[in-house]
Amino acid sequence: MASTLEDHSDPVTGVSDAGAPVIGEGQKLSLSLWLQLMKCTKEIEAGVGGRLRKVHRQSLARFDVLSQLHRFGGDWAAVGEISSRVMTSSGNITALVDRMVAEDLIERRASPDDRRSHQLRMTGTGRAVFDEMTADHARWVDDALDGIDDVDKQCLIALLIDVRRAFEETKSESHIAQAAPGETR
Numbered sequence: 001m002a003s004t005l006e007d008h009s010d011p012v013t014g015v016s017d018a019g020a021p022v023i024g025e026g027q028k029l030s031l032s033l034w035l036q037l038m039k040c041t042k043e044i045e046a047g048v049g050g051r052l053r054k055v056h057r058q059s060l061a062r063f064d065v066l067s068q069l070h071r072f073g074g075d076w077a078a079v080g081e082i083s084s085r086v087m088t089s090s091g092n093i094t095a096l097v098d099r100m101v102a103e104d105l106i107e108r109r110a111s112p113d114d115r116r117s118h119q120l121r122m123t124g125t126g127r128a129v130f131d132e133m134t135a136d137h138a139r140w141v142d143d144a145l146d147g148i149d150d151v152d153k154q155c156l157i158a159l160l161i162d163v164r165r166a167f168e169e170t171k172s173e174s175h176i177a178q179a180a181p182g183e184t185r
Contacts, residue, residue: 033163048140056133061086061096062105063137066130069106069122076119078111105129 049060068085069077083093097120100106105126111117122130145153 044141044144047144048137051140052133052137055136056129058129058133062100063130063133065096065100065120066105066122066126066133069120069126070130072121074121076109076121079108079118079120082120100126 045060052058052060052063064086065082068082071085079093079097086093097106097108101108103125104123106120107123108118108120111119148156
């Protein structure tokens with residue numbers, strides 16, 4: 001009888017252990033957490049992104065760029081700053097920005113301080129499109145998480161903030177450890 005990967009998968013992580021190195025229980029929990037976070041993110045992004053495309057003919061990445069620009073209240077924002085704040089995987093931010101400029105959703109200019117870099121801001125058309133999408137986006141995210149009561153949502157938020165802090169600390173310590181002797185980062 002042929003065996004399948006499911007026959008040999010770990011009940012906690014769902015990952016096949018055929019030929020895999022032995023890992024500790026703490027690592028299994030971390031992997032399981034990571035897998036669940038990735039699955040949830042992927043499903044919510046697919047659901048909300050699909051609805052944005054269907055109803056508003058805009059991608060989640062475009063909504064995200066407009067949302068980040070909205071935070072600047074009409075002021076110009078550096079492309080690099082927007083790129084670092086975008087939460088969705090937008091792939092090539094330059095191509096995305098080019099298309100959004102061509103569709104008059106945002107405008108771009110050379111930075112007055114450094115002509116090698118550019119700044120962005122939302123146009124009136126972009127603001128109208130963003131305003132139309134915002135209520136739908138909020139409702140669709142709420143629908144996606146409707147099965148979780150408010151107390152559990154608050155607990156999840158607190159736990160995920162802890163996860164982010166732990167990750168940031170680990171990332172910071174990793175950069176320090178990677179510095180050459182005598183080098184500071």
